[in-house]
Amino acid sequence: xxxxxxxxxxxxxxxxxxxxxxxxxxxxxxxxxxxxxxxxxxxxxxxxxxxxxxxxxxxxxxxxxxxxxxxxxxxxxxxxxxxxxxxxxxxxxxxxxxxxxxxxxxxxxxxxxxxxxxxxxxxxxxxxxxxxxxxxxxxxxxxxxxxxxxxxxxxxxxxxxxxxxxxxxxxxxxxxxxxxxxxxxxxxxxxxxxxxxxxxxxxxxxxxxxxxxxxxxxxxxxxxxxxxxxxxxxxxxxxxxxxxxxxxxxxxxxxxxxxxxxxxxxxxxxxxxxxxxxxxxxxxxxxxxxxxxxxxxxxxxxxxxxxxxxxxxxxxxxxxxxxxxxxxxxxxxxxxxxxxxxxxxxxxxxxxxxxxxxxxxxxxxxxxxxxxxxxxxxxxxxxxxxxxxxxxxxxxxxxxxxxxxxxxxxxxxxxxxxxxxxxxxxxxxxxxxxxxxxxxxxxxxxxxxxxxxxxxxxxxxxxxxxxxxxxxxxxxxxxxxxxxxxxxxxxxxxxxxxxxxxxxxxxxxxxxxxxxxxxxxxxxxxxxxxxxxxxxxxxxxxxxxxxxxxxxxxxxxxxxxxxxxxxxxxxxxxxxxxxxxxxxxxxxxxxxxxxxxxxxxxxxxxxxxxxxxxxxxxxxxxxxxxxxxxxxxxxxxxxxxxxxxxxxxxxxxxxxxxxxxxxxxx
Amino acid sequence: xxxxxxxxxxxxxxxxxxxxxxxxxxxxxxxxxxxxxxxxxxxxxxxxxxxxxxxxxxxxxxxxxxxxxxxxxxxxxxxxxxxxxxxxxxxxxxxxxxxxxxxxxxxxxxxxxxxxxxxxxxxxxxxxxxxxxxxxxxxxxxxxxxxxxxxx
Numbered sequence: 001x002x003x004x005x006x007x008x009x010x011x012x013x014x015x016x017x018x019x020x021x022x023x024x025x026x027x028x029x030x031x032x033x034x035x036x037x038x039x040x041x042x043x044x045x046x047x048x049x050x051x052x053x054x055x056x057x058x059x060x061x062x063x064x065x066x067x068x069x070x071x072x073x074x075x076x077x078x079x080x081x082x083x084x085x086x087x088x089x090x091x092x093x094x095x096x097x098x099x100x101x102x103x104x105x106x107x108x109x110x111x112x113x114x115x116x117x118x119x120x121x122x123x124x125x126x127x128x129x130x131x132x133x134x135x136x137x138x139x140x141x142x143x144x145x146x147x148x149x150x151x152x153x154x155x156x157x158x159x160x161x162x163x164x165x166x167x168x169x170x171x172x173x174x175x176x177x178x179x180x181x182x183x184x185x186x187x188x189x190x191x192x193x194x195x196x197x198x199x200x201x202x203x204x205x206x207x208x209x210x211x212x213x214x215x216x217x218x219x220x221x222x223x224x225x226x227x228x229x230x231x232x233x234x235x236x237x238x239x240x241x242x243x244x245x246x247x248x249x250x251x252x253x254x255x256x257x258x259x260x261x262x263x264x265x266x267x268x269x270x271x272x273x274x275x276x277x278x279x280x281x282x283x284x285x286x287x288x289x290x291x292x293x294x295x296x297x298x299x300x301x302x303x304x305x306x307x308x309x310x311x312x313x314x315x316x317x318x319x320x321x322x323x324x325x326x327x328x329x330x331x332x333x334x335x336x337x338x339x340x341x342x343x344x345x346x347x348x349x350x351x352x353x354x355x356x357x358x359x360x361x362x363x364x365x366x367x368x369x370x371x372x373x374x375x376x377x378x379x380x381x382x383x384x385x386x387x388x389x390x391x392x393x394x395x396x397x398x399x400x401x402x403x404x405x406x407x408x409x410x411x412x413x414x415x416x417x418x419x420x421x422x423x424x425x426x427x428x429x430x431x432x433x434x435x436x437x438x439x440x441x442x443x444x445x446x447x448x449x450x451x452x453x454x455x456x457x458x459x460x461x462x463x464x465x466x467x468x469x470x471x472x473x474x475x476x477x478x479x480x481x482x483x484x485x486x487x488x489x490x491x492x493x494x495x496x497x498x499x500x501x502x503x504x505x506x507x508x509x510x511x512x513x514x515x516x517x518x519x520x521x522x523x524x525x526x527x528x529x530x531x532x533x534x535x536x537x538x539x540x541x542x543x544x545x546x547x548x549x550x551x552x553x554x555x556x557x558x559x560x561x562x563x564x565x566x567x568x569x570x571x572x573x574x575x576x577x578x579x580x581x582x583x584x585x586x587x588x589x590x591x592x593x594x595x596x597x598x599x600x601x602x603x604x605x606x607x608x609x610x611x612x613x614x615x616x617x618x619x620x621x622x623x624x625x626x627x628x629x630x631x632x633x634x635x636x637x638x639x640x641x642x643x644x645x646x647x648x649x650x651x652x653x654x655x656x657x658x659x660x661x662x663x664x665x666x
Numbered sequence: 667x668x669x670x671x672x673x674x675x676x677x678x679x680x681x682x683x684x685x686x687x688x689x690x691x692x693x694x695x696x697x698x699x700x701x702x703x704x705x706x707x708x709x710x711x712x713x714x715x716x717x718x719x720x721x722x723x724x725x726x727x728x729x730x731x732x733x734x735x736x737x738x739x740x741x742x743x744x745x746x747x748x749x750x751x752x753x754x755x756x757x758x759x760x761x762x763x764x765x766x767x768x769x770x771x772x773x774x775x776x777x778x779x780x781x782x783x784x785x786x787x788x789x790x791x792x793x794x795x796x797x798x799x800x801x802x803x804x805x806x807x808x809x810x811x812x813x814x815x816x817x818x
Binding site: 070071072073096098099100101103104105106110111113114117118121507508511513514515516521533534577601603604632633634635636638639640648650651653656657659660661663664665 | 673675680681682684685687688690691692694695696697699702703704705706707708710711712713714716719720723724725733736737738739740741742743746747750774775776777782
């Protein structure tokens, strides 16, 4: 006979507003095997947990059901409380009567009845629960950081400074990310390169950090503490050990008219190139798509001029295997592509550019050495229009969210422009100015007041070219939606920040979830902002949502602490909710017939072959055995097993059937 | 006449649909109370005997829902579930079991709205089809070869 305790939580009024908690506790208290039942305002609070612990001791409970919020939220809390009271934590289950009941149904009898049903299911399930012991697995104290922008750099340095090894993978030939493209940063206007490049160098020189640029993650297997990762190091066509980074090859390369991605197409680069002068590592790569040798089969000028003979035309991609214990995703963001704005002529008129391109124009190391000159004819624009929310907060473009950084960088752009072109007039079309952040509002105020930027509240409907001018048509909604027409010399669109290209595929490769906009999803929007739902994988920076630099850095340091906390243990304890093949003590009897279908479906290679031998050492049968360290408890093998020899703790056939019967028969 | 309140069981995976249903709750999107969720680690765990068990115990409809293809927390569990369903559906049709009553869907952790839609649509559909009294007749007829038991 079971002695089960039922604890119904009101969650303040979150549950009790629609569910009659007293009634749920009373009715379920009458179920067979329930020894004790009660309800309480906040079960997860200290007094609530104490209530559970004392009931366990007083009533000698051998099972606990907490009817409260989602087990994804508080299952660990209550299991820990049970363990502290001497009850095996795996004899505690939760009924989700908040997210799955009180929040989604109106206040009526049906809702209370549903809550009772859900509690009854768990009471019956917990009767079939077994006391289990946690599994211990070793931790590989090396972290993988994917992405070498400011977030990745910060996370890598923080982890490395804790004394742990870090492997950093960057898709581009250099680390630095979008921040290296920026001219100056709000709200202090310190130069982006000046604050970023020392950190890039620090990464390259740190004894604990191994850097793989021009590389991508190809596959991720394993689990928290024990990931196995394949990294594809794309061929750079140079021998990095021999190359001194003198740059002679880049000056002699005959291909000189390739649009420079780093300069947002405003400048050109050769086929063998270093993305920007401060690149780390400062060694060139050959862009095989544009290199004359790879296209026509001859040229090799770089090979001839190279003083150290470092060019390797026959170099192939290299795939390396690394073992890591944790992964930090820091893959950053991208900005909307040109084809989203046919009405603004973006991509059609050379002088309609995006914010990142303006950063390059304003940058001292940019294509114009920091002078604001328009791309079409190199003239200094006297009237410039900035369009905020180009794509953001616009359901018609499929982007309903606010890109968050544009209000600030648009203000910065207007300010920088005014500092460089004193007689110029900057206009800003905006929807709202969202300048929440330390010294942000003051910064925008300065742009408006000191730098005399014309802020026009309204949206731009169309932009077209007429007599060498860009005609910007919009409305001023503060003047009663009065039409506004500006003859501008240049237009800068604050295009929406979107998920980086390839984000979806990467999420699938590393097995983390992502939101409908392909940004990576955090485990909890408030309380677990840097964790993912996959244990051991963390998020840093704008791969999660558009973020500015301070936020990215803060998130990266947060992720780094999570990694360091994980690495502070030599062993990890893991929930023992794993598959198990039934068998008796010798002479071994098992329902397993050794078909090994389970082995063929297991995603973790956790099923092993075990040979059962007789006294003479002859193999009498071969059985499947589950390696507890590898099994992640998906249960695919259980559903497949034709003899029902394999079962899974926590979701066993018996438990599941009991749940169904309890749910449908009241 | 009182409206028929169908009993519907939802078998969902822990990582996507359960989390998606949590999001439905967090977003306070209302849906019908007829559906009750049983949590599984993965749709790959959902043996189809489990569905039979639900019908046997009087379920009028069933929802099976997990991660979208390629998004499985365990890489491939949902593919196994999908493949198994394709094979199993034929067997159910052959046996005369109403496959209309089983709703397969993919609901991710970010699709709170979709979960409410899946639930409401399934409840609506099952209401139209009516209570499932035929299952046990089929089961009995298969066991005891009773004549005429399968007649609707």
